[in-house]
Amino acid sequence: MSTGQQRRPRHLMDPANPVRPVNDASLTQVQRWVMSSLTVVTVAHFAVGLLLAALALPTDAVGGRVTLAVIATILWLAGIAAARAIHGVRVVSGWFAVGLLLGAVGVAVVLV
Template structure:
């Protein structure tokens, strides 16, 4: 750096398209949030697998809570992308609870 000739460096567009950071931030945030909440849902299913099988109420309850967190994960993903939350994609959130019930009671 030359103190007598102060210049600010600029990043020139390479012609490969505009550099937008906001869509990338949305995708990173939405995937991070959805995966984190989905891990919680799967953890509840795993907890239900270790509950005493005579406690059917606890097993079913943990799987219902797991399905609720699955729904929340999908809703958060769609909300971050500013899409309508009530869509058929919301049914994807029920998968952890349904699979958990099948594993625990089947």
Template sequence: MTEEPPVRRARHLMDPSRPRPAVRQEDVQRLERVQRWVLSILVVTTILHLSAGLAIAAQYVDEDALSAGIGLSVLSGAFGVIAVAAGLAMHKRGLASPWLLLGVVPGIVSAYLVLR
């Protein structure tokens, strides 16, 4: 009786004689942490782009409509604060933080340029 060689499976196929190793809890936590950072960076940068767009739009308002430029600057600052607050919330940090002052920067710069 001749012995047949074991069936060799392609690496990408499942091998019933060698099951996958169990997923470790620390690997899952690491993956969740990376996913949280990526998502928060995407959300914050997207909202900051909106804030910067409003700040730029405030610069192109006619000089006769100064109140519109100031309004857009205020909205720019508000969206900047919302962006920072969204990042803090995604990382489960307190929303009352000095980091929120960073969100006001686009509005302040825009208001300075509008009133100049």
């Protein structure tokens, strides 16, 4: 060891010589799950907010209520598609039926 180099304490990692190798495949998989989870949660909050806005409209504004519910459904379907695209799987799947079912429930709640 030269006099110019300072000795690193043992509890600190040396960036030039990492102790364990990084598993990039596992890290990428975790990143995909985090991104898709954030996407679905964010879109779901926005869609629920649109449904709550539809409920806040007067009861005689049926057209506006239904329009907001339909926009929330389209947004929810886009969130499902985005999450599936992040994972690199086929975008159109049975999850769209679940999204349409939730949209129908939203329209029914808004119309009641």
